[in-house]
Amino acid sequence: xxxxxxxxxxxxxxxxxxxxxxxxxxxxxxxxxxxxxxxxxxxxxxxxxxxxxxxxxxxxxxxxxxxxxxxxxxxxxxxxxxxxxxxxxxxxxxxxxxxxxxxxxxxxxxxxxxxxxxxxxxxxxxxxxxxxxxxxxxxxxxxxxxxxxxxxxxxxxxxxxxxxxxxxxxxxxxxxxxxxxxxxxxxxxxxxxxxxxxxxxxxxxxxxxxxxxxxxxxxxxxxxxxxxxxxxxxxxxxxxxxxxxxxxxxxxxxxxxxxxxxxxxxxxxxxxxxxxxxxxxxxxxxxxxxxxxxxxxxxxxxxxxxxxxxxxxxxxxxxxxxxxxxxxxxxxxxxxxxxxxxxxxxxxxxxxxxxxxxxxxxxxxxxxxxxxxxxxx
Amino acid sequence: xxxxxxxxxxxxxxxxxxxxxxxxxxxxxxxxxxxxxxxxxxxxxxxxxxxxxxxxxxxxxxxxxxxxxxxxxxxxxxxxxxxxxxxxxxxxxxxxxxxxxxxxxxxxxxxxxxxxxxxxxxxxxxxxxxxxxxxxxxxxxxxxxxxxxxxxxxxxxxxxxxxxxxxxxxxxxxxxxxxxxxxxxxxxxxxxxxxxxxxxxxxxxxxxxxxxxxxxxxxxxxxxxxxxxxxxxxxxxxxxxxxxxxxxxxxxxxxxxxxxxxxxxxxxxxxxxxxxxxxxxxxxxxxxxxxxxxxxxxxxxxxxxxxxxxxxxxxxxxxxxxxxxxxxxxxxxxxxxxxxxxxxxxxxxxxxxxxxxxxxxxxxxxxxxxxxxxxxxxxxxxxxxxxxxxxxxxxxxxxxxxxxxx
Numbered sequence: 001x002x003x004x005x006x007x008x009x010x011x012x013x014x015x016x017x018x019x020x021x022x023x024x025x026x027x028x029x030x031x032x033x034x035x036x037x038x039x040x041x042x043x044x045x046x047x048x049x050x051x052x053x054x055x056x057x058x059x060x061x062x063x064x065x066x067x068x069x070x071x072x073x074x075x076x077x078x079x080x081x082x083x084x085x086x087x088x089x090x091x092x093x094x095x096x097x098x099x100x101x102x103x104x105x106x107x108x109x110x111x112x113x114x115x116x117x118x119x120x121x122x123x124x125x126x127x128x129x130x131x132x133x134x135x136x137x138x139x140x141x142x143x144x145x146x147x148x149x150x151x152x153x154x155x156x157x158x159x160x161x162x163x164x165x166x167x168x169x170x171x172x173x174x175x176x177x178x179x180x181x182x183x184x185x186x187x188x189x190x191x192x193x194x195x196x197x198x199x200x201x202x203x204x205x206x207x208x209x210x211x212x213x214x215x216x217x218x219x220x221x222x223x224x225x226x227x228x229x230x231x232x233x234x235x236x237x238x239x240x241x242x243x244x245x246x247x248x249x250x251x252x253x254x255x256x257x258x259x260x261x262x263x264x265x266x267x268x269x270x271x272x273x274x275x276x277x278x279x280x281x282x283x284x285x286x287x288x289x290x291x292x293x294x295x296x297x298x299x300x301x302x303x304x305x306x307x308x309x310x311x312x313x314x315x316x317x318x319x320x321x322x323x324x325x326x327x328x329x330x331x332x333x334x335x336x337x338x339x340x341x342x343x344x345x346x347x348x349x350x351x352x353x354x355x356x357x358x359x360x361x362x363x364x365x366x367x368x369x370x371x372x373x374x375x376x377x
Numbered sequence: 378x379x380x381x382x383x384x385x386x387x388x389x390x391x392x393x394x395x396x397x398x399x400x401x402x403x404x405x406x407x408x409x410x411x412x413x414x415x416x417x418x419x420x421x422x423x424x425x426x427x428x429x430x431x432x433x434x435x436x437x438x439x440x441x442x443x444x445x446x447x448x449x450x451x452x453x454x455x456x457x458x459x460x461x462x463x464x465x466x467x468x469x470x471x472x473x474x475x476x477x478x479x480x481x482x483x484x485x486x487x488x489x490x491x492x493x494x495x496x497x498x499x500x501x502x503x504x505x506x507x508x509x510x511x512x513x514x515x516x517x518x519x520x521x522x523x524x525x526x527x528x529x530x531x532x533x534x535x536x537x538x539x540x541x542x543x544x545x546x547x548x549x550x551x552x553x554x555x556x557x558x559x560x561x562x563x564x565x566x567x568x569x570x571x572x573x574x575x576x577x578x579x580x581x582x583x584x585x586x587x588x589x590x591x592x593x594x595x596x597x598x599x600x601x602x603x604x605x606x607x608x609x610x611x612x613x614x615x616x617x618x619x620x621x622x623x624x625x626x627x628x629x630x631x632x633x634x635x636x637x638x639x640x641x642x643x644x645x646x647x648x649x650x651x652x653x654x655x656x657x658x659x660x661x662x663x664x665x666x667x668x669x670x671x672x673x674x675x676x677x678x679x680x681x682x683x684x685x686x687x688x689x690x691x692x693x694x695x696x697x698x699x700x701x702x703x704x705x706x707x708x709x710x711x712x713x714x715x716x717x718x719x720x721x722x723x724x725x726x727x728x729x730x731x732x733x734x735x736x737x738x739x740x741x742x743x744x745x746x747x748x749x750x751x752x753x754x755x756x757x758x759x760x761x762x763x764x765x766x767x768x769x770x771x772x773x774x775x776x777x778x779x780x781x782x783x
Binding site for chain 2: 217219304305333336337340343344347348349350351352353354355356357358359360361362363366
């Protein structure tokens with residue numbers, strides 16, 4: 001019997017429609033000049049590149065500051081020249097203390113003040129956060145300005161250090177010059193982005209198109225699945241990130257979504273293609289995260305209901321392709337879970353849940369995860 | 378309400394928790410009159426099952442009275458006395474329609490989690506970790522039952538709780554294990570483990586027409602139960618070489634089917650047993666499969682290996698060459714309880730079987746932790762513990778020592 005089922009296997013995936021991302025495809029997400037970024041891409045290239053550069057630079061230096069604050073302090077000459085015992089063969093701290101007690105080592109304080117290394121770590125953390133914001137946010141302008149503020153802070157601290165006693169003046173001067181240079185770039189990029197944002201309200205960053213595909217078998221006829229989906233106001237019931245959908249006309253609807261980080265996104269969506277009981281495709285108009293997609297409802301072979309397939313692409317407007325890819329993992333998983341909930345509604349009429357059920361004492365994280373009505377732990 | 382909560386290995390506490398509420402239209406709330414500790418609960422007690430969280434309410438064998446129903450539950454009404462199956466099943470997905478209820482595609486809200494560990498998810502189960510849904514269990518005064526129009530079945534008043542309680546899990550589990558053996562007249566079935574599931578597997582193999590049933594365990598008390606209650610021949614694996622004895626008893630051929638009713642925490646004396654314990658301790662394997670290995674080697678050529686015993690993750694040193702070369706069929710799975718409840722209830726009504734024979738201890742709910750300890754440590758005496766959530770507290774005042782409670 002195993003052979004029989006393999007014999008029918010090819011039927012499982014009905015002839016796929018032309019891939020939506022292929023230029024020859026029946027639907028190109030942004031046809032007829034709707035491509036949102038083409039106009040700004042060339043003229044804004046330099047500030048954009050600088051912004052991405054300082055973003056990555058901040059993350060790199062910040063990681064170094066977090067991981068090795070003392071090494072950095074020595075590198076930039078924040079402390080006096082080496083004293084003997086640090087060059088002595090490495091022993092445990094207890095060993096050092098013992099050797100000091102035995103007058104084998106000069107009695108000196110630890111070379112880098114722990115407060116200093118804490119400050120360095122804090123500055124590093126700030127730089128990393130700014131960097132992530134710049135690279136991952138659709139509009140990096142405020143995050144660029146945090147770099148400017150941070151740069152000023154760094155410079156004033158370096159100024160203080162130049163006046164302190166234990167220091168390496170040459171190294172400190174070099175570090176100060178470097179920071180000043182980078183801060184100048186920050187200021188330039190910030191001003192450019194602010195100006196561009198104010199004057200043109202144009203998307204400021206490059207879009208990375210993230211295609212994703214997901215499918216699920218639903219034990220209901222295609223017509224029923226199509227009908228439920230086509231009433232777009234139903235979609236927030238199973239799409240976790242969609243807050244509401246308002247149908248405005250036959251083809252147009254208004255969408256409100258919550259993006260990660262508590263951002264609220266709103267856009268209009270237009271039906272591109274609509275084959276009753278089989279397929280709907282759409283694309284967004286005037287969206288911060290332009291998106292397009294299609295959903296197919298194909299009869300599954302052997303009376304097994306409907307093979308629902310969703311194809312979607314989001315244009316993630318970020319400066320960094322890596323950030324876009326990391327963020328892009330989330331939508332893929334979200335779509336899969338959304339489809340699962342769609343199936344649950346279609347097959348059972350409800351979405352099975354344990355949220356609100358009783359439990360014993362939970363830890364804070366367990367409470368967040370399970371959503372049980374537990375006593376506070 | 379009071380509920381038996383899990384706080385880690387060997388850390389169970391009966392605590393006050395909020396009462397359950399109807400959360401979905403197809404929910405019902407049961408006031409639990411009887412609930413039992415299952416052998417698989419011991420895997421939780423020992424901390425062998427992943428994805429448990431502190432505060433989880435245990436228990437998946439329970440029955441009671443309907444006290445509230447959601448608006449879409451049409452077949453039950455307040456006051457009905459029902460037994461509840463441990464798997465939660467929606468009744469409408471592909472697997473429910475195929476009667477594979479424990480594989481329901483919709484009832485596990487944490488399916489993604491199980492997909493990471495097992496490739497695909499099972500349905501949701503009561504009180505058995507977040508891998509299988511994280512549903513609050515039934516060792517409590519009340520429980521919320523999702524898809525109540527599919528799971529619970531009404532039971533006639535003339536049958537006592539103890540006669541029908543085990544329809545929730547162990548009786549159908551033993552029965553499915555025997556059914557999976559495809560028993561034909563003249564067959565010999567060997568059963569590893571004489572706990573509750575083993576007892577019912579032996580009983581069911583008998584009901585389904587097995588000529589001989591050979592029960593394997595190391596506790597004389599449990600072997601005696603299999604012998605007197607179901608007419609099994611018994612082997613104590615601490616006294617005899619099981620493989621050798623089974624060959625001798627079956628004219629060299631081996632049992633037609635073998636049932637592993639032991640699962641992941643098998644006990645095996647000697648070097649191999651120690652090896653499994655060490656590997657498990659070092660996290661190199663999650664389960665100890667010694668009964669399974671033996672059953673694989675013992676079954677006759679072309680025979681069936683039926684596994685109702687619970688395994689959680691990965692096992693090691695499995696003699697798969699024996700399985701492949703000797704054309705062994707393996708049948709296993711979490712029990713599709715909903716499939717068996719009605720036919721088995723009929724058998725109970727006809728008097729063909731009285732499942733209450735496995736009960737050795739009856740405790741109040743707040744003695745649950747003691748019940749678990751006893752079930753684990755006194756396996757010779759203790760086969761099944763039934764908890765009574767609403768037992769009058771006056772019994773607590775009586776100064777009878779624990780051992781006399783049964």
